[in-house]
Amino acid sequence: MDPRVAEIFPPLGVRVTCGPLELRGIGDTEMLALLDVVQDGIHDPARMPFFFPWTDAPASEMPLSYLQWWTRGLATWSREAWSLDLCALWEGEVVGVQGVATQDFLTFRYGETGSWLGRRFQGRGIGTAARQALCALLFDHLDFEFITSAAFTDNPASLRVSEKLGYRDNGISWSKPRGTRAVTRRLLLLPEDFVRGEPITVEGIEPLRRFIGLDA
Incomplete structure (x- = not known):
């Protein structure tokens, strides 16, 4: 990616490393690699782990749908409502996405x-x-005071991750991703409860802090 693009949109210049793990901004190269991972399969088609069932899109429509999601993140960014979606790599191979979404963050x-x-x-x-790496980034470098998460009650893998990291129960809610009711378990993580992993190394954080309004 041309570094001038990250100068214009600093989320693209963020890089977090921790042993074999890397989280980095999603440029066009990452977006195409992620699309390959999506098309190779994310979950059992009989189950839907996402609140918006985006993986139900027909295979012929998925490339355009994913491109639209990626460009929408740039087009709709504002300090009032922003998301930081990072491409996850393990031992140099693109494996998925880890991100956070905010409203009125300041x-x-x-x-x-x-x-x-x-x-x-x-x-x-x-x-x-x-x-763990993302939560360390949010608490230690972006001044988050708490972090929330949510997962359907029939998604034990996601709930186990939250439990390992120290999230507390924070109520339940309901949604209907495929037209039928699904129960959502809501979770809350405080800095003092956070079970950390290995230390992280961070690049590109100062421009991002200015971009979201933390630093003058």
Whole structure:
């Protein structure tokens, strides 16, 4: 990626490393690699782990749908409502996405994490490491005061990751991703409860802090 693009849109210049894990901004190269992972499969088609069932799109429509999601993140960014979605790599291979979404962050100082991994990368501790690295970034470098998460009650893998990291129960809610009711377990992580992984190394954080309004 041309570094001038990250100068214009600093989220693209963020890079977090921790052992074999890397989280970095999603440029066009990462977007295309992620599309390959999506098309290779993320979850059992009989189950839907996402609140918006984007993986139900027909295979012929998925490339355009994913391109639209990627460009929408740039087009709709504002300090009032922003997301930081990072491409996750394990030992140099693109494996999925780890991100956080916020509303009125400068007032509330929290956001909700979301993620996915390709099916062939699941069950290896990658999801736990990626969430730990992201939460460390948010608490230590972006002044988050707490972090939320949510998962359907029939998604034990996601709930286990939250439990490992120290999230507390924070109520339940309901949604209907495929037209039928699904129960969502909501979770809350405080800095003092956070179970950390290995230390992270961060690049590109100062421009991002200015971009979201933390530093003058």
